Amino acid sequence: MTVSNQTVQAVDTEIERLEESMIQFLSTLVEKRTVTGNERAGQEVMANKFESLGAAVDRWEPNPERLRGHSGYFETSTFEEVGYGGRPNVGARLDGVGEGNSLGLSGHIDVVSVTEREWDSDPWTLVRDDDRLIGRGSCDMKGGIAAYVTAVEALQAANVDLEGDLVLQSTIEEEAGGVGGVLSALERGYRPDAAVIPEPLDIPHIGTASAGVMYFRITVPGRTAHAGRAYAGVNALDKAVLLLQSLNDLDETRKGRIDYPRAYRADRRLEGHVTNLNIGVIDGGEWPSTVPGEVTLEGRIGWPPGETREQVRKEIRRTISNVATRDEWLAEHPPELSWFGWQAEPHEVPLDSRIARVSKTAAEDVTGNEGQFVGGHAGMDERFYKNYYDINAVSVGPYGENLHGPNEHTTVTSLTDTAKTLARIIMYYCGVASD
């Protein structure tokens, strides 16, 4: 970390000067309504921005045929719904002047949908209220994107020559699993020595892990009959309740067994909840007067580093088959289990890795507070870097509230601090020629 205080100070000054322009850029991104599956308008803005930084811009749509064989691949819900046509990723490379480490700066342009009536303001217009910046994507994660763009602009304005290359990218469908986004970028060859994704984990906390997340569907069979002759049928709902109870028991058992302090270091409410099994959707039966002949359960299991996807799948399979063997009907007509949507394995970055240490130091310097290594509670794009390419990727981003909810917001202070932190990480990690 041989970067002079003078250089750091010059870059900070540029970032402060660029603050309004950063907010304006975030405002433009928020207006683009890039709900997952509909990313194009936002990606045009990003491509123009990368060009203005002097980079040759690469736009590409994910190729599902090429990705399908990858062990990180799964069919995302948005791919199933709308495919990958018209949904480009955008990448750019800024060459360094020397042989320093290359660093990736990656952000997802997609946001989750909104329920407009729950918002106090138009979710697609960035509203500034004192220090707060309110709007869909303000923290998750267009704010982080604006911050990393501003960091690069400031480095250029301060005439900082980096030794290593920067890989800038704006990707799609993180909210649906990121397969067509970060995984596609890695497969296209964007493989820096390390990567930073400015997800809103609230610097000085540094995200160094992500959770496994899988969706599953259980189809519980019964046999229809008229309600007046229910004895001739088999009530699939009663059978589904048996499964629900055993899955709830499994969740309790796992919660007692599995601990992962990183997941709750920054939020003690999460202690005891580092793994979770949720049945989120139930649907069954056709008519009040008919014994339900089929009930479908859709659930999600999340867990911290420590188990593979196959280990977790096996535990759920075993839970279901234990219920089935104890029930006469289900023993003959076993429930069907399938896995769909999110099939993400957890990842973990070594705490003594260079990118983790550099990030924490930078964030603590900028904020003046002590940070924690956090993470392991949400599924994240970072896993693709680590699990399949052995590239350490950390999350370094702003404060955020109401992610995925109404009145999502971040703060100007936090975005500016994030930009300063990212600029330092870039300089420390890639090296600076002029110093």
Next chain:
Amino acid sequence: MTVSNQTVQAVDTEIERLEESMIQFLSTLVEKRTVTGNERAGQEVMANKFESLGAAVDRWEPNPERLRGHSGYFETSTFEEVGYGGRPNVGARLDGVGEGNSLGLSGHIDVVSVTEREWDSDPWTLVRDDDRLIGRGSCDMKGGIAAYVTAVEALQAANVDLEGDLVLQSTIEEEAGGVGGVLSALERGYRPDAAVIPEPLDIPHIGTASAGVMYFRITVPGRTAHAGRAYAGVNALDKAVLLLQSLNDLDETRKGRIDYPRAYRADRRLEGHVTNLNIGVIDGGEWPSTVPGEVTLEGRIGWPPGETREQVRKEIRRTISNVATRDEWLAEHPPELSWFGWQAEPHEVPLDSRIARVSKTAAEDVTGNEGQFVGGHAGMDERFYKNYYDINAVSVGPYGENLHGPNEHTTVTSLTDTAKTLARIIMYYCGVASD
């Protein structure tokens, strides 16, 4: 019952002569695909038939405004979906020559929908296979309609002069609750001294009761949260399971408490099942990764004569509120209970009433077998006559298999016996002038 054997014999002979024409008429009715809500084409056939019997035909659409205040009224599912426009009832009166009792012959023209792939033949084409007649509505209840029309034709062909009037009618939406059908006819003034509906209760068994049938919906509240922070939410599905279990317990309690031998005299499998509570539909949650914020249950309760609708509603209300008071969340956020669709009270005809006795004697004479007074296990149009106008109405109809299912069928023998039975009931009940 002062009808000569000679007259009875002459009418029987006419019915045998009309057998092919009866089957042909049934075939025409089956082709009309009169699924509830779409009755018009079948009603045109019926109107023409009534005209051919020399009656002035009355066609009318139900007037929901006039019916709404009636205590037998409820909004049927088909009224909600398509209204009553273009769905006429058809009525006709054949005056008797004297002062005998008037008798109503009523049949519903509507049928339930089909799942074509489950059928071995086209459900909308009557297929004769030896004695069997297969097709949607063959037994429920276009067969019974063809039989009563044939009975009247035979009486006319045999020059039998009835002392009392006959009221003939073909009504709509029995399958959805009959409000716009038989209730509308009664409100229009068709109120004979007694009525027979040739539902397929399999002569010589005579239907003298029907079940109460009500649909209800329970909306169970929760509070959404992301699955990873389930502790911040309240799982509506877990709460719904509490209700399901208590409703299942209530069903068991009621089954142990309530007996009604008429409901299982002809089918011992129904013993112990004269009341039944079925949750037929469950729907809840939005997404696998979200704690379900609301779950909806839709159910049906059926019960034999002995309880009013309000008594049954109260027992369900109490069951739900007992669950709610024992649960911290539900105590503050009680489930919502509403009643929709079928809201039929049970009915019972005295076994010593003239129409019941006459019907049993006639059916036993024709079939040569001993009959039972049955009923009380299904909701039926007959209730409107008895409960609101004190008109005894019985069910006297053919053998039937697979009602509402694939390959619904009756038999030629049974239809002919039904026609003979109905002709005798008419003569015995209305009186014959020429004898």
